[in-house]
Amino acid sequence: MAPDPELLRYLPGFTQEVDQIHQRCTQDLIALEQAAPEARPPLVTRIARGLHTIKGSAGTLGLAEAAKIAHALETLLAPARKGGALPEKAGDLVLRGLDLVRELIRDAAGGGGGAGAQAAAELLSALEAPAQVAPALDLVCEAPPPPTPSPAPAPEVETADIQMRVTTGQVAQFLRELERLRELRLGLEGRRREIDLDLSRREAQADAVRLRTSLQRLALCFTRHAEEAGDILESMESSLKAVSTLPIRVVVEPMQRSVRDLCKQLGKEARLSMVGGEISVDKGVLEALRGPLVHLVRNAVDHGLERPHVRERKGKHRAGLIVIRAAQRGNMLALEVSDDGAGIDAERVRAAALKQGTLSAPELQAMAPEAVLQLIFLPGLSTREQVTDISGRGVGLDVVMSEVRRLRGQVEVRSSRGGGTRFLLTLPIGYGSSPLLMVRCGELRAALPSVNVETLMRGRPELIQRAAGGTDLRYRDELVPLEDLGAVLGLREPLPPERSQPVMVVHAQGRRRAFLVDEIEGERDLLIRPLPPLLSGLPHYEGAITTTDGGLAMVLRSDWLVSRAGTSAQAARPRALVVDDSLTARALHRNVLEAGGYLVHAAASGEEALGLLAGARYDVIICDIGMEPMDGLTFTATVRALPGSQGTPVVLVTGQEGEEVRARGAAAGADGYVSKRDCSAGRLLAEVSAVLSRRGAPRRNAA
Amino acid sequence: MNPRPLSHLHQPGADQRELLDRRAARLRERIEVVEEEQTVGVAELPAGDHTYVIEMRYLHAVMPLRQVSPVPLAPAHVVGVVRFQGEVLPVLSFASVVDVGGWRRDPEVLLVVEAAGQRVGLDSEQVPRATFLPARLVEESRARDRSPVMELVVGGRRVRMLDLPVLLEGLRERHGA
Numbered sequence: 010m011a012p013d014p015e016l017l018r019y020l021p022g023f024t025q026e027v028d029q030i031h032q033r034c035t036q037d038l039i040a041l042e043q044a045a046p047e048a049r050p051p052l053v054t055r056i057a058r059g060l061h062t063i064k065g066s067a068g069t070l071g072l073a074e075a076a077k078i079a080h081a082l083e084t085l086l087a088p089a090r091k092g093g094a095l096p097e098k099a100g101d102l103v104l105r106g107l108d109l110v111r112e113l114i115r116d117a118a119g120g121g122g123g124a125g126a127q128a129a130a131e132l133l134s135a136l137e138a139p140a141q142v143a144p145a146l147d148l149v150c151e152a153p154p155p156p157t158p159s160p161a162p163a164p165e166v167e168t169a170d171i172q173m174r175v176t177t178g179q180v181a182q183f184l185r186e187l188e189r190l191r192e193l194r195l196g197l198e199g200r201r202r203e204i205d206l207d208l209s210r211r212e213a214q215a216d217a218v219r220l221r222t223s224l225q226r227l228a229l230c231f232t233r234h235a236e237e238a239g240d241i242l243e244s245m246e247s248s249l250k251a252v253s254t255l256p257i258r259v260v261v262e263p264m265q266r267s268v269r270d271l272c273k274q275l276g277k278e279a280r281l282s283m284v285g286g287e288i289s290v291d292k293g294v295l296e297a298l299r300g301p302l303v304h305l306v307r308n309a310v311d312h313g314l315e316r317p318h319v320r321e322r323k324g325k326h327r328a329g330l331i332v333i334r335a336a337q338r339g340n341m342l343a344l345e346v347s348d349d350g351a352g353i354d355a356e357r358v359r360a361a362a363l364k365q366g367t368l369s370a371p372e373l374q375a376m377a378p379e380a381v382l383q384l385i386f387l388p389g390l391s392t393r394e395q396v397t398d399i400s401g402r403g404v405g406l407d408v409v410m411s412e413v414r415r416l417r418g419q420v421e422v423r424s425s426r427g428g429g430t431r432f433l434l435t436l437p438i439g440y441g442s443s444p445l446l447m448v449r450c451g452e453l454r455a456a457l458p459s460v461n462v463e464t465l466m467r468g469r470p471e472l473i474q475r476a477a478g479g480t481d482l483r484y485r486d487e488l489v490p491l492e493d494l495g496a497v498l499g500l501r502e503p504l505p506p507e508r509s510q511p512v513m514v515v516h517a518q519g520r521r522r523a524f525l526v527d528e529i530e531g532e533r534d535l536l537i538r539p540l541p542p543l544l545s546g547l548p549h550y551e552g553a554i555t556t557t558d559g560g561l562a563m564v565l566r567s568d569w570l571v572s573r574a575g576t577s578a579q580a581a582r583p584r585a586l587v588v589d590d591s592l593t594a595r596a597l598h599r600n601v602l603e604a605g606g607y608l609v610h611a612a613a614s615g616e617e618a619l620g621l622l623a624g625a626r627y628d629v630i631i632c633d634i635g636m637e638p639m640d641g642l643t644f645t646a647t648v649r650a651l652p653g654s655q656g657t658p659v660v661l662v663t664g665q666e667g668e669e670v671r672a673r674g675a676a677a678g679a680d681g682y683v684s685k686r687d688c689s690a691g692r693l694l695a696e697v698s699a700v701l702s703r704r705g706a707p708r709r710n711a712a
Numbered sequence: 713m714n715p716r717p718l719s720h721l722h723q724p725g726a727d728q729r730e731l732l733d734r735r736a737a738r739l740r741e742r743i744e745v746v747e748e749e750q751t752v753g754v755a756e757l758p759a760g761d762h763t764y765v766i767e768m769r770y771l772h773a774v775m776p777l778r779q780v781s782p783v784p785l786a787p788a789h790v791v792g793v794v795r796f797q798g799e800v801l802p803v804l805s806f807a808s809v810v811d812v813g814g815w816r817r818d819p820e821v822l823l824v825v826e827a828a829g830q831r832v833g834l835d836s837e838q839v840p841r842a843t844f845l846p847a848r849l850v851e852e853s854r855a856r857d858r859s860p861v862m863e864l865v866v867g868g869r870r871v872r873m874l875d876l877p878v879l880l881e882g883l884r885e886r887h888g889a
Contacts, residue, residue, distance in 0.1 A: 188798040216889050453782060498784040542830055542884055543802045544793070549785050553793055553800045561781040561793050561800060591818035592780050593805055593835045600788035600808045660876050685815050686760070 020118040030059040053089045074129040075113045078662035081136040082106045089321035194238040199557040201231040257284030285335035301409040305346040314351030344434040355381045379519045386410040417551045450495035454562045461567035464514040468506045482523040494524040502625030509527040517567040582608040588618040589633040605694045613641030634663040642677040649678035658700040750847035755840035760812040770876045773824040803833035827876035
């Protein structure tokens with residue numbers, strides 16, 4: 010019988026209801042299979058109630074096949090409700106039936122053409138055998154039973170609530186507004202600080218008393234506005250979270266079924282449990298996490314857990330245990346997927362990596378076991394010799410890694426032979442601010458997730474050791490590589506550690522590295538904005554944040570910082586220092602010079618450039634003339650008097666044309682001159698080359 | 713609307729009538745040409761020694777180039793990032809992406825453009841000038857050449873037209889996620 014067209018509008022709601030019943034019944038059925046006999050009747054009753062609800066509603070809506078199946082399944086369970094034994098294979102039949110009912114109803118809701126009718130007939134036929142011992146099935150559905158009110162919800166089921174339909178577009182709009190408000194708040198705070206500064210300057214001026222009073226009042230206003238904006242933000246954020254988040258258990262609970270089915274397929278036994286399932290996560294994040302979690306759990310059953318007899322021989326319970334633990338730290342979600350199986354054999358991972366040609370044998374041997382384990386996230390790497398439909402193709406963990414990285418998260422693995430494996434996922438929960446540590450290197454401000462900063466300290470000389478391979482920091486009885494963050498980011502040559510210079514120890518992926526910075530500005534709770542598509546391929550950043558002055562600062566990825574390769578390849582390249590107060594001009598010069606094989610550092614002012622020259626030598630300096638406060642001519646003259654830099658060739662670049670400018674440049678000590686208009690790739694490089702020749706500088710030929 | 717009769721001014725002579733008729737014929741011709749010639753609105757801007765045009769439909773905003781934050785280790789054509797209407801936009805060096813090595817003065821203007829599903833900022837030496845190009849010319853060039861920069865000759869003058877979807881898609885393929 011085709012669904013009544015008048016009743017079709019109820020189908021979407023019914024589909025949702027069936028989804029919920031399907032999920033609830035599946036959990037109950039899995040619990041039923043593992044439960045003691047005395048605990049079974051209430052579970053059977055709950056399953057039967059769910060089936061009864063489906064039968065009634067499906068019949069009312071004219072979905073005869075679904076109603077027949079629900080009725081047959083209800084009948085199948087009838088003896089067990091009264092304390093009798095559950096027919097053999099009943100669990101499989103009920104699960105298959107529930108899947109089919111859901112499929113039939115979804116098909117009808119989607120205007121489908123009766124897909125699943127054949128499968129329904131086959132299932133009903135299979136259900137006939139138990140029906141011979143059970144009461145006869147009443148399959149007459151022309152007059153279906155009236156819909157019965159849903160049974161009282163079980164305690165663990167979400168209570169009914171007014172549900173609002175909110176589109177993702179509306180949420181996105183809401184978020185944009187939230188962001189604008191957040192920026193307003195930051196701006197207000199910034200202005201207030203400016204006023205405070207202004208007031209402190211004016212304090213000594215007797216004639217400014219009136220102005221001072223006025224500014225004080227204004228400052229108070231700003232404070233109140235900022236507080237109010239903060240309140241609005243918190244309120245909006247809280248409301249938005251309520252509609253845009255779900256507890257993480259909604260993704261984990263359906264996995265019980267996968268674990269059950271997979272165990273049956275593989276002849277294994279396992280239990281999946283969840284700790285912290287109530288933690289709410291943004292729906293988009295949750296949806297994206299579903300795939301990685303399913304993969305990790307299936308991996309645990311297939312790769313991790315031993316067969317029951319093997320486990321018993323090892324003194325373990327015959328059923329393996331897979332635990333998903335969730336914990337919230339600030340705006341970060343820490344997820345752990347662990348099993349008590351055989352663990353990962355690091356030697357087999359080494360062998361697989363060698364076979365794949367990922368790394369050489371000496372490189373692999375030099376790696377610590379914890380680092381070797383991280384290789385399992387490489388594409389195509391599998392320790393399985395047999396490829397099955399579940400695993401063994403080396404596809405999966407790399408997808409887990411890339412998906413978690415896409416969510417601005419990190420994955421680590423820890424394992425012990427015989428003791429099991431733990432996958433640790435750390436990622437932002439979704440919307441909302443994250444605790445970040447703000448640091449400064451030269452003129453650059455950057456941020457780092459606080460959760461990855463283990464310690465902040467002062468670089469005392471007795472803690473710093475220089476070795477052939479670099480500099481180390483003595484930290485907790487171990488030597489941690491110590492680097493200048495400015496050099497790591499390509500901003501300058503590595504600066505030697507200064508006494509009491511701030512140091513941060515960063516940890517990620519089981520590794521630690523220490524970084525020298527110029528200043529630690531402190532911790533802020535800020536929202537990390539995703540980078541646009543053109544920049545999202547950069548492995549160095551998680552995103553960007555809005556700073557109090559309305560600008561942006563980049564948020565560094567901790568896992569990149571601790572795992573990136575060294576910068577030794579840069580050592581052989583000639584070095585150029587670009588000095589220009591225009592960011593775009595610096596970018597253009599950099600573009601041209603890097604294409605010419607130069608390693609380029611840039612400074613936005615003469616003062617900043619002199620700071621860089623104090624710590625490094627450059628093969629050539631390219632300098633703009635029209636800068637403030639120190640112009641290019643003054644800068645050139647200063648460089649000529651600077652010990653160690655007198656001989657460094659300087660090429661002046663300017664928008665002004667004419668012999669007079671050229672003569673003034675030459676008088677200041679410049680070696681070459683090129684106008685911005687003539688600064689085509691060939692002309693600038695040609696001028697730099699000519700200047701180096703005239704100076705007789707040892708030219709390390711660029712590309 | 714019907715033209716107002718001139719009879720209330722004075723009665724034209726034969727010469728004047730002929731002159732007026734010729735003028736009217738010319739005007740009719742012009743109207744016919746304009747109706748036939750479809751045009752494309754473009755923003756014209758100089759870069760180095762060349763003149764570039766961007767189709768107006770891709771241009772979202774023109775604003776002062778301020779508060780661009782640098783992105784260390786980014787590709788050389790990326791000047792930095794800027795905040796625009798709650799979004800993080802990459803700011804690209806116009807001269808670098810179109811391979812113009814030189815420039816007359818430091819860019820002070822930001823053009824916000826959107827194409828191929830991406831919104832980006834491009835630096836510019838000056839506020840672009842709005843003008844029109846014959847659509848036929850643009851279509852012919854596009855059919856001939858699907859490179860990011862097409863060269864057109866308009867009234868004897870060479871202009872370079874940016875095919876922004878091609879340009880941005882190419883950049884994303886090379887540098888995006």
